[in-house]
Amino acid sequence: MSDTQSGKIPVTVLTGYLGAGKTTLLNRILSESHGKKYAVVVNEFGEIGIDNDLVVGADEEVFEMNNGCICCTVRGDLIRIIDGLLRRKGDFDGIIVETTGLADPAPVAQTFFVDETVGAKTTLDAVVTVADAKWLKDRLKDAPEAKNQIAFADVILLNKTDLVTETELKDVEMRIRAINPFARIHRTQRSEIAIDKVLGQGAFDLDRIQAIDPDFLEGGHKHFHDEDMQSFSFSTEKALDPDKFFPWIQELTQREGPNILRSKGILAFKDDPERFVFQGVHMILDGDHQRPWRADEAKLSRIVFIGRKLDRAALEKGFLSCVA
Amino acid sequence: MAALSSTPSSLTSRLRRLDLGAGVVGLRFLGTAAGFVLGNGEIVLVEAEETRLRAHHGAVLSVASDARRILTGGDDGRVVATRGDGVAEPLAEQKGRWIDQVASATDGGFAFSAGKTAHFRPVKGEARSLDLPSTVGGLAFAPKGTRLAIAHYGGVTLWFPNAQAKPEVLEWKGSHRGVAWHPEGRFVVTTMQEATLHGWRLPDGANMRMSGYPSRVRSMEFTAGGRFLATSGSAEVILWPFGSKEGPMGKQPVMLAPRDVRVSCVAAHPKDDVIACGYEDGLVLMSRLADGAEILVRAPGASPVSALAWRGDGGALAVGTEDGAGGLLIL
Numbered sequence: 001m002s003d004t005q006s007g008k009i010p011v012t013v014l015t016g017y018l019g020a021g022k023t024t025l026l027n028r029i030l031s032e033s034h035g036k037k038y039a040v041v042v043n044e045f046g047e048i049g050i051d052n053d054l055v056v057g058a059d060e061e062v063f064e065m066n067n068g069c070i071c072c073t074v075r076g077d078l079i080r081i082i083d084g085l086l087r088r089k090g091d092f093d094g095i096i097v098e099t100t101g102l103a104d105p106a107p108v109a110q111t112f113f114v115d116e117t118v119g120a121k122t123t124l125d126a127v128v129t130v131a132d133a134k135w136l137k138d139r140l141k142d143a144p145e146a147k148n149q150i151a152f153a154d155v156i157l158l159n160k161t162d163l164v165t166e167t168e169l170k171d172v173e174m175r176i177r178a179i180n181p182f183a184r185i186h187r188t189q190r191s192e193i194a195i196d197k198v199l200g201q202g203a204f205d206l207d208r209i210q211a212i213d214p215d216f217l218e219g220g221h222k223h224f225h226d227e228d229m230q231s232f233s234f235s236t237e238k239a240l241d242p243d244k245f246f247p248w249i250q251e252l253t254q255r256e257g258p259n260i261l262r263s264k265g266i267l268a269f270k271d272d273p274e275r276f277v278f279q280g281v282h283m284i285l286d287g288d289h290q291r292p293w294r295a296d297e298a299k300l301s302r303i304v305f306i307g308r309k310l311d312r313a314a315l316e317k318g319f320l321s322c323v324a
Numbered sequence: 325m326a327a328l329s330s331t332p333s334s335l336t337s338r339l340r341r342l343d344l345g346a347g348v349v350g351l352r353f354l355g356t357a358a359g360f361v362l363g364n365g366e367i368v369l370v371e372a373e374e375t376r377l378r379a380h381h382g383a384v385l386s387v388a389s390d391a392r393r394i395l396t397g398g399d400d401g402r403v404v405a406t407r408g409d410g411v412a413e414p415l416a417e418q419k420g421r422w423i424d425q426v427a428s429a430t431d432g433g434f435a436f437s438a439g440k441t442a443h444f445r446p447v448k449g450e451a452r453s454l455d456l457p458s459t460v461g462g463l464a465f466a467p468k469g470t471r472l473a474i475a476h477y478g479g480v481t482l483w484f485p486n487a488q489a490k491p492e493v494l495e496w497k498g499s500h501r502g503v504a505w506h507p508e509g510r511f512v513v514t515t516m517q518e519a520t521l522h523g524w525r526l527p528d529g530a531n532m533r534m535s536g537y538p539s540r541v542r543s544m545e546f547t548a549g550g551r552f553l554a555t556s557g558s559a560e561v562i563l564w565p566f567g568s569k570e571g572p573m574g575k576q577p578v579m580l581a582p583r584d585v586r587v588s589c590v591a592a593h594p595k596d597d598v599i600a601c602g603y604e605d606g607l608v609l610m611s612r613l614a615d616g617a618e619i620l621v622r623a624p625g626a627s628p629v630s631a632l633a634w635r636g637d638g639g640a641l642a643v644g645t646e647d648g649a650g651g652l653l654i655l
Contacts (some may be wrong), residue, residue, distance in 0.1 A: 055609075056399075056422070057420075059439060059440070059459060061458055061459060061477065063477055063498075063499045063517065064497075064498075065498075065517065065518060066497060066498045066516075066518050068519075074517075075476060076457055076458065076459065077516070079517070080424065080459065080461075081422075084383060084385050084399055084422060084424075085383075087347065087349060087363035087364070087383035087384065087385070088363070088364070088382065088383045088399070089347075115517070116539055116540055117540075168339050175374075180447075
């Protein structure tokens with residue numbers, strides 16, 4: 001795991017609408033014997049059935065940053081809690097942050113990019129969303145929070161699958177895919193899942209962005225379109241010009257940041273033997289060279305956006321205008 | 325200080341090295357004993373001998389002191405007072421909470437916060453508490469009397485715990501973390517979540533923005549008499565002039581001890597215009613305001629300097645780092 005190599009403590013953000021099975025999953029993670037110890041930041045005490053001196057209550061205080069960026073919000077309480085937990089470094093292997101069922105995951109995720117200490121000492125491992133297989137379809141219609149949680153997820157537990165038929169299950173999976181094409185979906189009952197499918201995902205780790213779902217790139221998800229949340233991907237086999245790409249993506253995320261929930265890309269720049277990978281949360285972007293392109297892989301530049309009110313044609317035109 | 329000269333010199337050979345075993349989160353002198361407060365809940369008192377004691381069953385989250393004792397707040401929900409003789413006594417407890425901040429008044433009273441509530445415990449009289457709009461980021465008593473500055477999201481609340489009057493709120497958008505009073509009580513300054521300081525002039529509440537830092541300011545201290553506010557956060561010590569009634573507005577800060585590594589911690593000499601500067605690479609030096617003369621105290625090490633303190637008479641300097649290395653220099 002790259003987080004242990006870098007010495008950074010991995011943080012998993014656990015989201016999910018009310019009643020989806022978040023607490024059950026948390027209790028499972030804490031009670032199973034996997035030889036690891038986790039510090040847990042919860043929004044409500046008392047729901048955790050495990051005696052653990054590293055369970056901390058949070059206040060869900062969302063702070064705006066004075067950096068001229070209206071969507072740049074962070075969780076102030078989380079910054080303080082992680083500062084405090086870092087003083088007990090060595091007592092635990094990872095941190096799990098549970099959010100309330102109605103929480104927007106963006107401020108939590110942005111905290112790990114915006115605060116220097118938190119960013120230097122911890123690494124956001126993945127946003128894990130627990131979804132109720134029976135009720136998710138309804139929540140996607142009436143609860144924007146539920147949709148945000150799906151859009152933000154790196155890993156989705158489609159839970160309570162025993163309460164629906166296989167046909168219903170496929171239907172809800174396609175609705176999830178229509179919102180978020182790059183999350184890994186696991187079908188579960190009573191939140192039962194191998195811990196290594198939830199923790200240690202490295203989903204925000206640039207070294208681990210291996211691929212963007214080829215099915216998605218080939219348009220294999222056309223069965224459903226969400227009325228509100230959009231996901232677009234574009235690709236080109238022509239090398240990109242970094243002097244065109246960076247100004248474009250920066251201007252785009254500055255302007256459209258509030259509407260872009262997540263972005264990811266794997267890019268081939270002209271005369272550059274290495275893959276460049278990036279990902280973003282709203283206006284915040286993180287990117288780096290990852291590794292040399294292998295001889296057997298196509299130098300294909302791919303980019304994905306998940307968001308609302310996005311102009312597909314303008315995004316595509318903008319991306320393709322970055323060709324060298 | 326006669327020991328300082330304009331030629332670079334070094335006192336590294338005279339620095340007594342200490343292996344403390346856990347990251348230093350605070351440093352305070354109790355008389356001649358240097359008290360190293362460790363993140364793991366222990367305090368090591370160092371004179372000729374080292375005395376190690378356990379103050380908290382968990383991490384220490386904040387540190388304050390008065391002339392006789394070190395006050396610590398921990399994630400075990402306790403406020404503990406540790407005296408120079410090595411006796412640690414719990415002063416307050418909030419079961420299941422974290423004590424995020426502690427502050428001590430000159431008369432022996434103290435304050436602490438857990439979440440959004442600030443608590444005041446006077447030497448005599450009734451304990452009081454105040455609920456704030458958000459979690460308390462910093463607590464500090466005014467240099468005289470028992471007025472308490474409480475930093476939080478959106479500004480600072482000035483509270484007279486013994487008065488019925490409604491607390492005064494100094495507003496400024498953003499998350500305020502550390503808070504300090506000017507020694508003459510004329511200004512209140514906060515460190516913010518952003519890489520900037522904010523200040524208010526009292527009593528008119530005029531705003532003062534002190535910005536330009538490349539990283540968040542974690543350490544700030546007024547120099548003797550309050551002439552300057554020394555701050556970390558940049559690759560040199562930034563000193564804002566606070567000698568006049570107007571404060572630093574419209575004036576350039578003084579810069580000392582520039583390097584290619586950021587300053588992580590500062591401590592102002594209690595009598596002279598000399599600043600102890602600790603850097604992110606573990607180096608420590610003393611620098612004199614008058615002419616910028618520098619003396620090296622500690623060579624670079626493995627981790628950032630996390631705490632610095634001068635003895636009350638200015639005759640000793642103690643150093644602590646994030647990885648648990650310590651140092652004591654008797655001048």
